[in-house]
Amino acid sequence: MRTRRGLCYPRPADVCVDKLVVKTQDFARDFMGCRKRQRFSPEIAGNPDFFDLLPDDIVISIFSKLSFTARSPSDFINVLITCKRFKSLALSSVVLSKASPKMFAIKAKNWSESAHRFLKTCSDAGNVEACYTLGMIRFYCLQNRGSGASLMAKAAINSHAPALYSLAVIQFNGSGGSKNDKDLRAGVALCARAAFLGHIDALRELGHCLQDGYGVRQNIAEGRRFLVQANARELAAVLSSASASNEMTHTWLTWSPHPIPPASQRHPAIPGCPLLSDFGCNVPAPEAHPASRFLAEWYEGRGGIPGPGLRLCSHVGCGRPETRKHEFRRCSVCGAVNYCSRACQALDWKLRHKAECAAVEQWLDEEADGGHAVAGNDDVIAGS
Amino acid sequence: MLLSKNSALESKDNEIFEVEESIAIQSELIKTMTTMVNSKAYVNERNQMVPEARCRKQANYHVEQNNKIVDEELSDWESKFFEVDMDDLHELFMAANYLEIESLLNGVTKRVGDFIKACKNVEVIRQTFGINNDFAAQQEEEIRKLNSWNHI
Numbered sequence: 001m002r003t004r005r006g007l008c009y010p011r012p013a014d015v016c017v018d019k020l021v022v023k024t025q026d027f028a029r030d031f032m033g034c035r036k037r038q039r040f041s042p043e044i045a046g047n048p049d050f051f052d053l054l055p056d057d058i059v060i061s062i063f064s065k066l067s068f069t070a071r072s073p074s075d076f077i078n079v080l081i082t083c084k085r086f087k088s089l090a091l092s093s094v095v096l097s098k099a100s101p102k103m104f105a106i107k108a109k110n111w112s113e114s115a116h117r118f119l120k121t122c123s124d125a126g127n128v129e130a131c132y133t134l135g136m137i138r139f140y141c142l143q144n145r146g147s148g149a150s151l152m153a154k155a156a157i158n159s160h161a162p163a164l165y166s167l168a169v170i171q172f173n174g175s176g177g178s179k180n181d182k183d184l185r186a187g188v189a190l191c192a193r194a195a196f197l198g199h200i201d202a203l204r205e206l207g208h209c210l211q212d213g214y215g216v217r218q219n220i221a222e223g224r225r226f227l228v229q230a231n232a233r234e235l236a237a238v239l240s241s242a243s244a245s246n247e248m249t250h251t252w253l254t255w256s257p258h259p260i261p262p263a264s265q266r267h268p269a270i271p272g273c274p275l276l277s278d279f280g281c282n283v284p285a286p287e288a289h290p291a292s293r294f295l296a297e298w299y300e301g302r303g304g305i306p307g308p309g310l311r312l313c314s315h316v317g318c319g320r321p322e323t324r325k326h327e328f329r330r331c332s333v334c335g336a337v338n339y340c341s342r343a344c345q346a347l348d349w350k351l352r353h354k355a356e357c358a359a360v361e362q363w364l365d366e367e368a369d370g371g372h373a374v375a376g377n378d379d380v381i382a383g384s
Numbered sequence: 385m386l387l388s389k390n391s392a393l394e395s396k397d398n399e400i401f402e403v404e405e406s407i408a409i410q411s412e413l414i415k416t417m418t419t420m421v422n423s424k425a426y427v428n429e430r431n432q433m434v435p436e437a438r439c440r441k442q443a444n445y446h447v448e449q450n451n452k453i454v455d456e457e458l459s460d461w462e463s464k465f466f467e468v469d470m471d472d473l474h475e476l477f478m479a480a481n482y483l484e485i486e487s488l489l490n491g492v493t494k495r496v497g498d499f500i501k502a503c504k505n506v507e508v509i510r511q512t513f514g515i516n517n518d519f520a521a522q523q524e525e526e527i528r529k530l531n532s533w534n535h536i
Contacts, residue, residue: 049513049514049515049516050470050473050474050513050514050515051513051515053474053478054477054481055481058477058481058489058493061489061493062493062496062497062500063497065493065494065497066497066500066501069497069498069501070501071501072534073533073534074534075500075501076534077531077534078500078503078505078506078509079500079509080527080531081506081519081524081527081528081531082506082509082510082515082517083510083515083516083517083518083519084518084519086515087527106533106534107533110532110533110534111533112532112533114531114532114533115533115534118531118533
């Protein structure tokens with residue numbers, strides 16, 4: 001029904017207008033004309049809003065771009081609360097499937113049924129990041145092993161590298177089951193697939209497996225190559241992100257021929273670390289995935305203890321808990337820390353543990369040649 | 385430049401734009417019109433009347449520049465081009481939608497998306513776009529509560 005004032009303009013306050021009418025091209029042209037007339041008629045209160053005249057598919061594409069570039073959940077949620085039309089259009093599967101990983105960066109203390117539902121809706125819409133995040137949360141935090149693993153598998157099938165790597169870790173450790181549920185070959189296969197997609201932790205893990213002949217035939221040279229590649233990729237990723245944000249890279253990126261750079265070289269603002277001790281470069285630690293951050297916060301809120309007699313992976317960026325006693329391996333030198341995987345162990349060694357483990361090495365110094373012991377430990381623990 | 389065909393496109397307020405054919409064809413609508421009309425290779429062909437407002441001028445401008453500028457400059461140029469107020473953005477939208485120019489549409493949707501993101505909360509969004517809140521008070525309260533998990 002057409003009136004002189006045109007259709008579907010929001011009347012002030014009360015009347016709830018049905019905005020779900022799909023607008024066609026002809027309508028749009030008529031509206032343009034009506035809109036122009038409206039501007040000059042003072043008796044009409046309440047201007048048509050910006051989105052009123054846009055057809056649904058355009059609004060959906062706006063929301064898709066919004067979700068794709070969202071930096072936090074609130075960017076998107078604000079849209080849902082704005083009005084009914086927004087809510088229904090924003091929850092369409094096209095929009096949700098394009099959402100960025102940052103949109104699922106939920107704080108663990110805010111976890112609730114509605115957050116859970118939101119993640120479920122997004123993963124049902126086909127968003128791979130949502131599948132992975134929800135899978136991790138269900139598997140570790142909510143202890144729902146079957147559902148968590150199947151969600152991660154769904155993401156893994158769509159070539160989501162972190163999901164593949166997480167499944168590999170589960171296979172290596174036999175998480176969620178007994179010691180006999182370990183499947184090393186499956187772990188290596190998943191790791192290889194993730195490494196092929198460029199996942200840095202998976203590359204490291206695969207390198208260590210090859211060096212040790214763990215789940216795969218031993219090939220030390222090949223293993224070493226993978227480890228070097230992991231380091232190179234890490235450096236490349238950091239450099240490309242730094243140049244994208246136009247940072248001064250040479251404040252933290254320093255060249256040092258010594259394996260352990262003196263403390264004075266470290267930039268105070270950025271925790272520089274000898275991440276690439278091979279090349280002597282200081283590089284900041286990689287940014288953790290929102291799912292890992294969630295896990296870390298979740299257990300922090302529970303006093304750092306995932307259960308009776310269970311421990312967390314000592315690498316802070318990982319956040320994984322044990323699912324049974326003595327599941328994780330510990331540092332052979334000091335025995336005070338334990339890790340879910342060799343990749344976490346290697347990373348934590350370089351980031352932090354190398355300095356702390358020194359106490360035990362001093363004890364070893366009395367017995368043997370100091371330099372010898374350090375080099376030996378490097379090989380055993382860091383393996384790179 | 386080669387002798388490219390120029391199309392004369394007339395807009396609703398009777399302005400005539402001369403554009404190169406290759407540029408005009410970026411609009412899907414004009415492309416279908418030209419092919420349907422079965423044109424021969426002559427210069428200054430007059431297309432059918434395209435009933436459209438002044439915003440067409442902007443669309444043409446954008447398309448032209450698109451073809452001339454290199455990639456890095458293009459993003460700068462684009463961000464300046466889209467820094468217009470709501471009404472102009474709206475007109476650009478209608479133009480891009482009607483003429484079916486995909487690149488222009490992408491640019492405008494992105495811009496509006498960024499606009500929404502820049503709004504700190506729901507009230508600002510409603511103000512900026514003039515949207516009426518059609519939730520009942522109770523519904524709104526429910527939704528806010530349900531979605532409180534996204535707060536930092």
